[in-house]
Amino acid sequence: MVRELGFMGGDFAGTPLSPSVVHALIEIEKGGMTARELGLQLRLEKSSVSRMLRKLIDSGDVSETPGESDARVKRLSLTTAGERRVSAIHAFARTQVIDALARLKPGEDRTVLNGLRLYTNALGGPAAPPCEAQPIEIVAGYQTGLIARVTDMHARYYARASGFGQRFESVVAGGLAEFCDRLAHPRNTIWTARQGERIVGSIAIDGEDLSADGTDIAHLRWFIVDDELRGGGAGKRLLDTALAFVDAQGFAQTHLWTFSGLHAARRLYEARGFTLAEERPGDQWGKKVLEQRFVRPRP
Template identity: 65%
Template sequence: MLEQAAPIPIDSLRTASRQLVRQLGFMGGAFAGTNLSPSAVHALIEIELGGLTARDLAMRLNLDKSSVSRMLRKLIEAGDVIGQTADDGRVKVLSLTESGQARVAAIHAFARTQVSEALGQLEPAEQRTVLEGLTLYAGALVGQKDAATSAPTVEVLRGYQTGLIARIIEMHAHYYARASGFGRQFEAVVAGGLAEFCARRDSPGNAIWAAMHGHKVVGSIAIDGEDLGEGVAHLRWFIMDDGLRGSGAGRKLLRAALDFVDAQGFAETHLWTFSGLNAARHLYETEGFVLEEERPGTQWGMEVMEQRFVRRQT
């Protein structure tokens, strides 16, 4: 008979959680190097990702609408946030001003230093344990809410799914219209590249995955093993539906693609993105990607700072 593992001491985990909360400044005083409350700091970081309304923000932060309304009013008065009326004229989409972008950049710099200094006291294997443990624990806490609402889980499936191509184009078009102001030219470039890839999708070094929420496609990612030359994988069309960002589904998609890359023996994996998409950048960097090139580009219909990240096999 297999011996069962000893149960985790709940009170010890609670003690560690309280210490974590105190050390990170959630009990009061300066938080993340600012004079803002923890909820305001989290709000700025979420708004930076793009495409959120006040209602979306309340759901993302698990706060009531009145609390979010008061907080947003202060951030708007401080000149960090603005609300712009969406195309349908019914809701206002939140975005950061230049002042807000500078404040969030300082928050990220402070937090990265704080985390780096703490991790520097641990061995690499211990650092990985911290990441995996916190990821699992946070996911379990989120899972409590999902279970209460009976939300279906997200499943990552390899290969073509009905409606996948149209949904990839749709998700890119809507997200980047809000986040970067892209329009018809961007959508056409995405559609053309995707159509060309689908014609050779069945080549051994190529693959595509869909994140499925019930019967709906809510995310995608692809590996193109041909267009950048031998030994180089091109990570393309990585996108999540607005409602699933921050749920961990994007990480599952990225991990599926990188497992494929490793199994195929690619020496390098490249991806192109734009500056300012800091949540995505953080995810890439946790998987070993390093920024290697930055240049202005206009192929998407307006000038943006394009970035190329590279992950090398070790």
């Protein structure tokens, strides 16, 4: 890894710069950083940071601005030339990673990601809690980026699990966008599981589409949890939240459609009163599967 990433060569990330200088530029890109803060991030001595910054300022990549409250404190920022250089660094890195991931088999990219995350957390020691330890918050209603993120989770998961492709992704995105236009209806709600600012799960109750003929049916839709959190309880919380809403609204039944073979999800449904009511072949997703309809009566 050290050899392929270029740490042992004279140049790094497609630049004539050392790894520490490239790291410094990426940190400075975030904005508002001081020399002291940069040294802490890079774990370098003050004198080393000072020499590095002097070279970057002289080369025209970095500028210093006196702090508003204390002019002795200098805030670092990229110049226009520095922004161009960092953009090129990011482009080089993206190409390097994309080329490597392209050689992996389907699903192996997730294995690499999880392995790197585990190893990074182990290197950090007890002071670096894993992503899964961060609190999960269940949030009701539309959130910025919801349609794109929920579609992305569905597309990626079902591409691996069921071999679905563009047709499935288009159906999910179109249906979800249409549903979000109807969220003002009091019997329609969507919830997201959030970890910080990131959406990591979703579930929705559509109270209209299956009740159009006068029946009183809640449609459970877009239930998914990100791969990284699957099996950690976030799915149970989302499902219980949605079913509590169903019961409070007094729906006579709750229906959901899924596919044969999703055993973990089926166990969740059956533990909460759903029973298999119908099975039929279907190809609306772009591939033939055995579709299943589960029904939960009002408790």
